[in-house]
Amino acid sequence: MSDDMVMHFSSNSSNQSDHSLPDKIAKLEARLTGKTASSAKLQPQQQQQQQQQQLSGWSSSSAAVKVVASAPAGLSEASISDSDDENTGDFLIRANTKKRQKLQEFSNSSVVDYAEPQEAAYDGRKNDAETKTGLDVNKKKQGRGRGSSTGRGRGSKTNNDVTKAQSLPAPVSAPKCQLDVSDQKDFRPDGQLRNGECSLQNEDVSSLRAKITMLEEELCKSRRDSSEYHDLFRKLENEVKDLKDQEQQGKQKTTKVISDLLISVSKTERQEARTKVRHDSLRLGSVGVLRTGTIIAETWEDGQMLKDLNAQLRQLLETKEVIERQRKFLKKRQNGDKSDGTETESGAQEDDIIPDEIYKSRLASIKREEEVVLRERERYELEKGQLMKEMKRIRDEDGSRFNNFPVLNCRYALLNLLGKGGFSEVYKAYDLVDHRYVACKLHGLNAQWSEEKKQSYIRHAMREYDIHKDLVHHHIVRLWDKFRIDLDTFCTVLEYCSGKDLDAVLKATPNLPEKEARIIIVQIVQGLVYLNKRSQKIIHYDLKPGNVLFDEFGVAKVTDFGLSKIVEDNAGSQGMELTSQGAGTYWYLPPECFELSRTPMISSKVDVWSVGILFYQMLFRKRPFGHDQSQERILREDTIIKAKKVEFPAKPAISNEAKDLIRRCLTYNQADRPDVLTLAQDPYLSYTKK
Numbered sequence: 001m002s003d004d005m006v007m008h009f010s011s012n013s014s015n016q017s018d019h020s021l022p023d024k025i026a027k028l029e030a031r032l033t034g035k036t037a038s039s040a041k042l043q044p045q046q047q048q049q050q051q052q053q054q055l056s057g058w059s060s061s062s063a064a065v066k067v068v069a070s071a072p073a074g075l076s077e078a079s080i081s082d083s084d085d086e087n088t089g090d091f092l093i094r095a096n097t098k099k100r101q102k103l104q105e106f107s108n109s110s111v112v113d114y115a116e117p118q119e120a121a122y123d124g125r126k127n128d129a130e131t132k133t134g135l136d137v138n139k140k141k142q143g144r145g146r147g148s149s150t151g152r153g154r155g156s157k158t159n160n161d162v163t164k165a166q167s168l169p170a171p172v173s174a175p176k177c178q179l180d181v182s183d184q185k186d187f188r189p190d191g192q193l194r195n196g197e198c199s200l201q202n203e204d205v206s207s208l209r210a211k212i213t214m215l216e217e218e219l220c221k222s223r224r225d226s227s228e229y230h231d232l233f234r235k236l237e238n239e240v241k242d243l244k245d246q247e248q249q250g251k252q253k254t255t256k257v258i259s260d261l262l263i264s265v266s267k268t269e270r271q272e273a274r275t276k277v278r279h280d281s282l283r284l285g286s287v288g289v290l291r292t293g294t295i296i297a298e299t300w301e302d303g304q305m306l307k308d309l310n311a312q313l314r315q316l317l318e319t320k321e322v323i324e325r326q327r328k329f330l331k332k333r334q335n336g337d338k339s340d341g342t343e344t345e346s347g348a349q350e351d352d353i354i355p356d357e358i359y360k361s362r363l364a365s366i367k368r369e370e371e372v373v374l375r376e377r378e379r380y381e382l383e384k385g386q387l388m389k390e391m392k393r394i395r396d397e398d399g400s401r402f403n404n405f406p407v408l409n410c411r412y413a414l415l416n417l418l419g420k421g422g423f424s425e426v427y428k429a430y431d432l433v434d435h436r437y438v439a440c441k442l443h444g445l446n447a448q449w450s451e452e453k454k455q456s457y458i459r460h461a462m463r464e465y466d467i468h469k470d471l472v473h474h475h476i477v478r479l480w481d482k483f484r485i486d487l488d489t490f491c492t493v494l495e496y497c498s499g500k501d502l503d504a505v506l507k508a509t510p511n512l513p514e515k516e517a518r519i520i521i522v523q524i525v526q527g528l529v530y531l532n533k534r535s536q537k538i539i540h541y542d543l544k545p546g547n548v549l550f551d552e553f554g555v556a557k558v559t560d561f562g563l564s565k566i567v568e569d570n571a572g573s574q575g576m577e578l579t580s581q582g583a584g585t586y587w588y589l590p591p592e593c594f595e596l597s598r599t600p601m602i603s604s605k606v607d608v609w610s611v612g613i614l615f616y617q618m619l620f621r622k623r624p625f626g627h628d629q630s631q632e633r634i635l636r637e638d639t640i641i642k643a644k645k646v647e648f649p650a651k652p653a654i655s656n657e658a659k660d661l662i663r664r665c666l667t668y669n670q671a672d673r674p675d676v677l678t679l680a681q682d683p684y685l686s687y688t689k690k
């Protein structure tokens, strides 16, 4: 193969200068003719020929190299031999002359012949991957073919180029084959080698074609598989979509069923509530309308039960008065008998004592009856309070624009109104996503308010939300969510507490036993401890019975953070400034909150004072300071500023520990009052198993 020859030549040319070959031939010729081999003494024609050879040898290294390399092996041997061997002179001259001619001819033809394949080879490099695969195989073959060549190293690079040319399609291989055939005459073994390689290449090509066919089949199969998978994927996708749609429809149906059920239950509850109110009204009383000229006012008219009880009381009172009159008359008569000396000693004693004992006994039984009726009336008074509250709730519910069971924010199904505060309505609702009852507090801005007032209210409510939303504690009502309903209304979603609030409990019970009151206080204090152990401490500032709720298990939870204060990090031991003086419920606030001479400084000790008031109220059913006073009167009469000492009623009797705790909480001087964390350490507030 020519590339092997190229390698051979390249190898030789690296060891000895290729342009010395004509020199050597000339030298040999000169020796034969007796002339020196000096190039200077060459005939001009010879010099020209030599120069031409040199030029053709240097002009295109690759082409010329291949020409020389294609020369017969004998030439190669002769040229390698640089010795002046006289015995072989004739042979050498003849051979060299012949070879020079051949070289010349070959040079002319090969340069042209080879140029084309090389160009084609260059183009062929751009051929597809299949050709490249063939290339790799051919490289190996060429490696084997190189065995006849003495070429090493650099030759392998050239080998690659040529191999690429060989592996190219017909236009490339055609001239090569011609070259090989022409070479066959003179260089049979090498030609045979080429034939062998050709057949090897053919084998390679066939095996490659077989491979291609196989790969094509695999490709077809993969395509078929891929399209099947694609179809399957589409099918599954559609199935998933259908399932999702079904699930969605199922959810919607479930939601609808749940909503309908809840609505029907709520409607029944509403009916029952109204029926009960009507029924209770008969016993306890109802709201009537009183007209005085043009003024219409609401008045309370007692029901039959209360009327009967009052009549009973009146009757007992009258009987008591009659008996007491009789007793007085008896005493008077006895005194008269004594003065006129008509009574005998023993007889007078008995006649006087027995009637008096009868009157006394009758008076005692009237007192007992009176007590029973009074207790009953007290109970009915409590019921009357509840009835009045329920009546107000029903009126508020009937007047509410949210009373028609709307679903808010696509999630909260409003049911019945729980109550109405100053600026809000609280509805029992059902969370259709998390499936639990919640309390939706609807904050409505009054349309009559100025824009400034509305903004201030929103700011206030948002502040409350921001404080409350992060509070997570067993004894703090959770705040789950908030959203806007319209321009003037927004909603906060709270944990639903199905029990009453402490205010309702106290109104329904004459007074709580100490044990029950104590456990409620313990829970409130635990909630406060949580507020004071967070990195951002909070003063609740509005602890009162209405802001302590109970869940279905009776767990007490603190709510309503509308007036809460976040204690600044830099607040000193004195506490922080009270900037919202005047807000809050005065019965439950400590003296420092009423300080007028300077801006009050407050701390968690405000809540400790409120705890003391709450505990006292639970035990004695009244507040220790200004119980019967209005807010305005408390302020006017400085009731709390004067509240230096707490007094305990004789009844009901409570433990000294309970009294001590109340005294500590109601310590007048703020500096001496314990803060929340110190109060929590009080032994009375910790339970240990005995």
Ligand SMILES: Nc1ncnc2c1ncn2[C@@H]1O[C@H](COP(=O)(O)OP(=O)(O)OP(=O)(O)O)[C@@H](O)[C@H]1O
Binding pocket: 418, 419, 420, 421, 422, 423, 424, 425, 426, 439, 477, 494, 495, 496, 497, 498, 500, 501, 546, 547, 549, 559, 560
């Ligand atoms: N999370 C809740 N779970 C159950 N009932 C609640 C919940 N929050 C409030 N309520 C009830 O809703 C009613 C109104 O509560 P709201 O807090 O609006 O009124 P308030 O505290 O009486 O008035 P204000 O907000 O003016 O102080 C009360 O009867 C209260 O017990």
